[in-house]
Amino acid sequence: MNNIKSEKIYSEAVKYIPGGVNSPVRAFKSVGLNPIFIDKAHGSKIYDVDGNEYIDYICSWGPLILGHSNEDVLKGVEDALRKGTSYGVPTQIEVEVAKLIVQAYPSVEMVRMVNSGTEATMSALRVARAYTKRSKILKFEGCYHGHSDSLLVKSGSGALTYGVPTSPGVPEDVVKDTLVCPYNDLKSVEDIFKKQGSDIAAVILEPVAANMGVVAPKKEFLEGLRRITKEYGSILIFDEVITGFRLAFGGAQEYYNIEPDMTCFGKIIGGGLPVGAYGGKREIMNMVSPIGPVYQAGTLSGNPLAMYMGHRMLTILKNNREIYNDLEIKAEKLEKGIMDNLSKLGIAGTVNRVGSLVCMFLGEGPVDNYDDVKRCDVENFNIYFKELLQRGILVAPTQFEAMFLSTAHTDDDIEYTIKSNYEALKIAFNK
Numbered sequence: 001m002n003n004i005k006s007e008k009i010y011s012e013a014v015k016y017i018p019g020g021v022n023s024p025v026r027a028f029k030s031v032g033l034n035p036i037f038i039d040k041a042h043g044s045k046i047y048d049v050d051g052n053e054y055i056d057y058i059c060s061w062g063p064l065i066l067g068h069s070n071e072d073v074l075k076g077v078e079d080a081l082r083k084g085t086s087y088g089v090p091t092q093i094e095v096e097v098a099k100l101i102v103q104a105y106p107s108v109e110m111v112r113m114v115n116s117g118t119e120a121t122m123s124a125l126r127v128a129r130a131y132t133k134r135s136k137i138l139k140f141e142g143c144y145h146g147h148s149d150s151l152l153v154k155s156g157s158g159a160l161t162y163g164v165p166t167s168p169g170v171p172e173d174v175v176k177d178t179l180v181c182p183y184n185d186l187k188s189v190e191d192i193f194k195k196q197g198s199d200i201a202a203v204i205l206e207p208v209a210a211n212m213g214v215v216a217p218k219k220e221f222l223e224g225l226r227r228i229t230k231e232y233g234s235i236l237i238f239d240e241v242i243t244g245f246r247l248a249f250g251g252a253q254e255y256y257n258i259e260p261d262m263t264c265f266g267k268i269i270g271g272g273l274p275v276g277a278y279g280g281k282r283e284i285m286n287m288v289s290p291i292g293p294v295y296q297a298g299t300l301s302g303n304p305l306a307m308y309m310g311h312r313m314l315t316i317l318k319n320n321r322e323i324y325n326d327l328e329i330k331a332e333k334l335e336k337g338i339m340d341n342l343s344k345l346g347i348a349g350t351v352n353r354v355g356s357l358v359c360m361f362l363g364e365g366p367v368d369n370y371d372d373v374k375r376c377d378v379e380n381f382n383i384y385f386k387e388l389l390q391r392g393i394l395v396a397p398t399q400f401e402a403m404f405l406s407t408a409h410t411d412d413d414i415e416y417t418i419k420s421n422y423e424a425l426k427i428a429f430n431k
């Protein structure tokens, strides 16, 4: 593998951009490498500037459920581009995307577009606080909801990878109203609600935690959260930035048959362009400006190009529901293949999978929460990552992220990945 061009760009990049990257996990720093710089991507394959080809399991961290530069998604985008890139006055396509979301999520009666998942969760919390006239929020260890101040507490994703789950620069005063419980631990939620329930505006969670690797919710955990929040008049917010339109067309709430009060979206709904959205019951969304007093705005919100791509993406998913079954079959094959490899090699490890979100944890399972995740074998993962990369497979450069499958991953891709997984594990563990 030749990295000459990537290294050259990187040496320039670090002069002008912190760490040379615009989002920390892109740096490959956690695995002791410099990042590869990408030239292009098609289907399941991504190509760096040195011409190396990789089967891609990052898939832009979730949006590309149909693979890279999917022709169907891109169809007509050039015409849309030539009509103008932003107006600052509304367009019909925004209404069409909102309608698609509302029709797919019975718990969402109105939805507001923003530009990222971070904005979606931040805005949803503001609305929930205003609606309930309460200040406190409850989140879970290892869940990531973007990088707004009040949510960067015991956070997952890059914050976990780089050992700053609670970031410096976030004032104590701002996070004093952020309560944190262990994921899948209903008892701790019950205890906190007994003491402070009447002050808690909202409970926010990833209904499948996919930013500390992948951790599935116990069914009674989700059901319990629904029951407790209802009892205390708190808003239950599902952060479906990853799971929305991925686990099912109706997201985790359809998959687990539980209705939250509010939902946050991102990733897939923009078809690969920058988008986020938050929505919920009409009565709650009536709080949002200009019909209500809660201010939230955005110059590029509902951007016509992002809406165009999102509309195409959601329409394709809506009209081809067999996609979800297809993803399930592929992901199951990958899960089984990796589990077999671990057992053949006698390596302690487990694979957590929900739908097309897959994660191999190295170390003793089961992995049900943040403490279990933190016990995993990061050192051997790092060797494993490098060995995979050498074999033309790109996974997230950290133990604490998911593998994202897309419909573009072929059976051959999966088989080659399983074979490479075996070889890389063998080397990492000196077997």
Ligand code: PMP
Binding pocket: 061, 115, 116, 117, 118, 119, 121, 144, 145, 146, 147, 157, 206, 211, 239, 240, 241, 242, 266, 267, 276
């Ligand atoms: N919520 C979840 C569940 C996420 O996975 C992410 C990003 N990975 C966010 C929120 C933040 O989204 P963004 O990066 O678009 O701000």
